[in-house]
Amino acid sequence: MRTTSYGAPDSGDFAFDEANRKRAETIIARYPEGREQSAVIPLLDIAQRQNGGWLSDSAIAHVAAVIGMAPIRVHEVVSFYTMFYSKPVGRHLIQVCRTTPCWLRGSDELTRACLKKLGTRIGEVTEDGLFSVMEVECLGACANAPMVQINDDYYEDLTPETLVRVLDALAAGQEIGVGSQSGRQGSAPEGGAQTLLETQPGGGGAG
Amino acid sequence: MPKLTIDGVEIEVPDGLTVLQACELAGKEIPRFCYHDRLSVAGNCRMCLVEMERSPKPIASCAMPAAPDMVIHTDTPTVRKARQGVMEFLLINHPLDCPICDQGGECDLQDQAMAYGYDRSRYQENKRAVSEKYMGPLIKTIMTRCIQCTRCVRFATEIAGVEEMGLVNRGEHAEVTTLEKAVDSELSGNLVDICPVGALTSRPYAFKARPWELQSTPSVDVMDAVGSNIKVETRGREVLRVLPRLHEDINEEWIADKTRHACDGLSRQRLDRPYRRGEDGRLREATWEQAFEAVAERLEDLPGAAVAALAGDLCDAESMLALKDLMAALGSANLDCRQDGAKLPAGPRGAYLFNTSIAGIERADACLLIGSDPRREAPLINARLRKRFLRGGFPVAAIGPQRDLTYEVAQLGEDPGALAALAEGEGAFAGVLRRAERPMLVLGMGALARPDGASILGMARRIALETGMVGDDWNGFNVLHRAAARVGGLDLGFLPGEGGRDRDAILAGAASGEVKVVFLLGADEIDMSALGKAFVVYIGHHGDAGAHRADVILPGAAYSEKNGTYVNTEGRVQLGRLAGSPPGDAREDWTILRAFSERLGSPLPYDNLGQLRQRLIEVNPLFARLDQVAPGAWGAFGSETPAEASSPFLLPVDNYYMTDPISRASVTMAECAEAFGLAAPAKRTGTDG
Numbered sequence: 001m002r003t004t005s006y007g008a009p010d011s012g013d014f015a016f017d018e019a020n021r022k023r024a025e026t027i028i029a030r031y032p033e034g035r036e037q038s039a040v041i042p043l044l045d046i047a048q049r050q051n052g053g054w055l056s057d058s059a060i061a062h063v064a065a066v067i068g069m070a071p072i073r074v075h076e077v078v079s080f081y082t083m084f085y086s087k088p089v090g091r092h093l094i095q096v097c098r099t100t101p102c103w104l105r106g107s108d109e110l111t112r113a114c115l116k117k118l119g120t121r122i123g124e125v126t127e128d129g130l131f132s133v134m135e136v137e138c139l140g141a142c143a144n145a146p147m148v149q150i151n152d153d154y155y156e157d158l159t160p161e162t163l164v165r166v167l168d169a170l171a172a173g174q175e176i177g178v179g180s181q182s183g184r185q186g187s188a189p190e191g192g193a194q195t196l197l198e199t200q201p202g203g204g205g206a207g
Numbered sequence: 208m209p210k211l212t213i214d215g216v217e218i219e220v221p222d223g224l225t226v227l228q229a230c231e232l233a234g235k236e237i238p239r240f241c242y243h244d245r246l247s248v249a250g251n252c253r254m255c256l257v258e259m260e261r262s263p264k265p266i267a268s269c270a271m272p273a274a275p276d277m278v279i280h281t282d283t284p285t286v287r288k289a290r291q292g293v294m295e296f297l298l299i300n301h302p303l304d305c306p307i308c309d310q311g312g313e314c315d316l317q318d319q320a321m322a323y324g325y326d327r328s329r330y331q332e333n334k335r336a337v338s339e340k341y342m343g344p345l346i347k348t349i350m351t352r353c354i355q356c357t358r359c360v361r362f363a364t365e366i367a368g369v370e371e372m373g374l375v376n377r378g379e380h381a382e383v384t385t386l387e388k389a390v391d392s393e394l395s396g397n398l399v400d401i402c403p404v405g406a407l408t409s410r411p412y413a414f415k416a417r418p419w420e421l422q423s424t425p426s427v428d429v430m431d432a433v434g435s436n437i438k439v440e441t442r443g444r445e446v447l448r449v450l451p452r453l454h455e456d457i458n459e460e461w462i463a464d465k466t467r468h469a470c471d472g473l474s475r476q477r478l479d480r481p482y483r484r485g486e487d488g489r490l491r492e493a494t495w496e497q498a499f500e501a502v503a504e505r506l507e508d509l510p511g512a513a514v515a516a517l518a519g520d521l522c523d524a525e526s527m528l529a530l531k532d533l534m535a536a537l538g539s540a541n542l543d544c545r546q547d548g549a550k551l552p553a554g555p556r557g558a559y560l561f562n563t564s565i566a567g568i569e570r571a572d573a574c575l576l577i578g579s580d581p582r583r584e585a586p587l588i589n590a591r592l593r594k595r596f597l598r599g600g601f602p603v604a605a606i607g608p609q610r611d612l613t614y615e616v617a618q619l620g621e622d623p624g625a626l627a628a629l630a631e632g633e634g635a636f637a638g639v640l641r642r643a644e645r646p647m648l649v650l651g652m653g654a655l656a657r658p659d660g661a662s663i664l665g666m667a668r669r670i671a672l673e674t675g676m677v678g679d680d681w682n683g684f685n686v687l688h689r690a691a692a693r694v695g696g697l698d699l700g701f702l703p704g705e706g707g708r709d710r711d712a713i714l715a716g717a718a719s720g721e722v723k724v725v726f727l728l729g730a731d732e733i734d735m736s737a738l739g740k741a742f743v744v745y746i747g748h749h750g751d752a753g754a755h756r757a758d759v760i761l762p763g764a765a766y767s768e769k770n771g772t773y774v775n776t777e778g779r780v781q782l783g784r785l786a787g788s789p790p791g792d793a794r795e796d797w798t799i800l801r802a803f804s805e806r807l808g809s810p811l812p813y814d815n816l817g818q819l820r821q822r823l824i825e826v827n828p829l830f831a832r833l834d835q836v837a838p839g840a841w842g843a844f845g846s847e848t849p850a851e852a853s854s855p856f857l858l859p860v861d862n863y864y865m866t867d868p869i870s871r872a873s874v875t876m877a878e879c880a881e882a883f884g885l886a887a888p889a890k891r892t893g894t895d896g
Contacts, residue, residue, distance in 0.1 A: 070364075072373035076374060079377070080376070
């Protein structure tokens with residue numbers, strides 16, 4: 001196993017835009033004076049969103065400057081947490097859950113279908129910059145396994161086919177419903193109610 | 208004062224100690240990697256586990272505050288087993304490359320593995336490999352060996368004050384890095400010392416020697432005026448490395464990079480035989496007799512007033528005294544040890560000492576820096592100032608060019624005008640000084656080595672008096688010297704005698720032809736072109752500016768090659784010791800002067816070092832009080848005439864890594880200067896004319 005700490009080359013001068021600057025000020029104001037550094041994680045999140053889903057060296061340096069931390073300290077935070085990315089990601093970052101329930105329900109097929117569809121490998125960004133795929137551990141939606149997270153949204157009850165449909169829609173910029181892709185509501189039983197069939201919701205069954 | 212029981216012995220320890228420190232006081236050795244006395248507690252190596260009664264599991268003693276009625280066991284089967292487990296974990300990913308590791312023989316992990324390691328491995332898996340990091344020309348990294356104790360990260364952040372090192376990534380992927388930047392600190396060499404394994408090793412010393420091959424000589428550093436205590440480690444007569452020696456009142460356990468790494472300059476560009484300048488203007492090798500002959504011939508029938516002597520920055524007190532006595536024998540009063548032209552008075556002693564003392568900085572509660580950049584002039588004094596600053600309640604202000612000193616400094620201006628305003632009580636900082644209980648000021652050579660230096664000195668004295676810096680138990684008036692020889696020179700009176708010339712007058716006299724012979728005792732920082740047609744005798748050890756200009760070169764010994772007395776900026780008298788003999792025909796400087804005086808027919812009245820030291824003590828009894836700081840006498844000094852208000856202070860050190868003949872000859876120091884973008888001066892060859 002070989003590990004290394006080198007980040008991607010700097011993408012240029014990063015600075016918060018006007019809306020994010022205000023947002024950052026609000027967040028910093030939540031902490032007592034002299035404790036501005038407590039805001040490092042929310043500020044990195046804002047910066048990552050503004051920077052296209054990942055944190056360049058200049059974005060890290062900017063956050064460091066805003067809260068008066070040494071850049072290396074912010075680098076430590078960025079590299080410690082798995083949801084901060086120090087290398088470029090696609091506009092749609094696909095995180096395939098591969099922990100036991102999803103894996104038993106076919107997450108390997110999802111990954112394979114994804115990579116085949118996009119023609120990339122894990123961690124790579126497609127040439128058009130739209131997609132990148134990574135495997136992650138449990139995202140906590142086991143009742144709707146298998147599932148993927150794309151940016152901030154969950155897509156659940158997937159099959160390789162429905163996942164490809166989702167990707168197509170995202171690539172075409174079309175609306176596509178988040179949540180279960182098999183048609184069920186939330187985590188309700190597949191194929192309609194299975195228990196308490198004799199009781200009517202709201203009615204006086206037991207009474 | 209909690210009272211606790213350690214291995215059945217009851218002991219009372221001061222408040223605020225950890226269990227580990229309490230165990231040390233009880234004489235129990237606790238193994239550790241991440242814990243270091245002078246750094247914050249990390250508690251991440253787990254090697255210091257001990258058993259505490261009524262605790263379900265072993266505790267990390269370094270992070271556990273000692274509390275009353277604790278019952279601690281440091282040597283039970285549980286403790287031993289726990290430490291063995293920790294050691295086994297540490298060794299999972301540690302390479303078995305001790306035979307090719309520079310830390311071998313002085314490695315904490317190696318030593319502790321002898322005590323707590325299993326004799327075989329239970330792991331079949333591959334070890335992790337971590338790519339090497341670039342940390343500058345002084346530090347070599349083999350990061351696979353790193354055990355993530357984070358001592359280096361804490362040292363860089365807390366002591367050196369450069370937040371450039373960090374532990375990135377997490378878990379098995381964690382690694383220490385600077386993100387490929389050289390560690391821009393004058394104390395970076397200490398990272399190698401505090402690394403408990405071979406992850407950070409000394410780059411210049413790589414693969415040079417094993418610790419058991421080296422002879423270690425306790426000595427004193429001369430690269431700055433701090434007088435850091437060092438160990439000079441030699442094999443044969445070659446100095447292979449310099450390490451710090453503990454002295455709580457001076458350098459604690461650190462030394463600056465120039466102290467540590469300029470030692471390769473000791474074997475380069477050395478003057479190893481006498482030279483004299485021939486008819487054709489070229490320097491030619493000569494025997495000692497011929498060289499002495501040439502000087503004696505020139506001195507014949509010359510009045511004393513036509514002879515002068517300047518002492519340099521690295522001289523020991525003995526050689527300066529011998530030269531002073533020789534000048535007296537020649538009837539000359541033209542001598543000066545202030546080759547930078549600093550307007551330092553001959554006395555009282557308090558006028559040229561760092562009176563607060565280095566350890567005393569920790570008691571100060573406000574500080575004013577005048578024309579001084581302690582970070583580059585005396586890195587360890589800067590480290591003390593930072594240490595004090597970090598404790599809080601220590602406002603620092605500076606008059607002079609702005610420099611990053613690793614702590615917050617309020618900038619009050621750049622010229623004597625700002626100082627005069629402060630003396631008048633203008634500005635907020637005047638109030639800060641007046642309200643402070645123990646304020647201090649640091650007067651650097653940037654303020655004194657200028658034509659109106661005496662006025663600045665006088666002004667600083669007035670500020671010191673008006674803000675209550677000088678009292679019975681506190682003296683906040685400090686002169687920060689740059690040269691190891693300076694205080695010694697002033698103490699023994701290597702100064703113009705009655706009617707004698709000081710440095711400026713000597714140079715002017717040489718230019719006009721009134722001064723015909725100039726002795727340079729290791730003086731290389733003067734403007735050699737100002738010496739005109741004077742006959743220059745250079746006594747020194749390196750082919751630097753002085754040797755280049757000289758008409759006769761008498762090769763002397765560098766600080767590691769002689770027994771010498773040095774007085775640091777606090778006025779502390781310390782002995783440097785001979786670690787290896789001088790090269791070739793070179794001799795200890797005072798013996799050269801003694802031999803030459805014999806040639807002149809009026810031998811100096813000492814035949815050995817003991818007699819010379821007796822003479823030194825006669826001249827100034829302070830030289831008998833080794834390693835003591837006597838309060839400097841206070842009195843009137845400095846000038847009342849106004850300074851040139853608008854000519855800004857200039858700091859004397861731009862390139863920290865090359866300030867004296869030894870560091871200018873050092874390849875390592877040249878690499879540092881290059882790595883940090885400081886102009887490397889053109890190579891001087893000196894002896895090849």
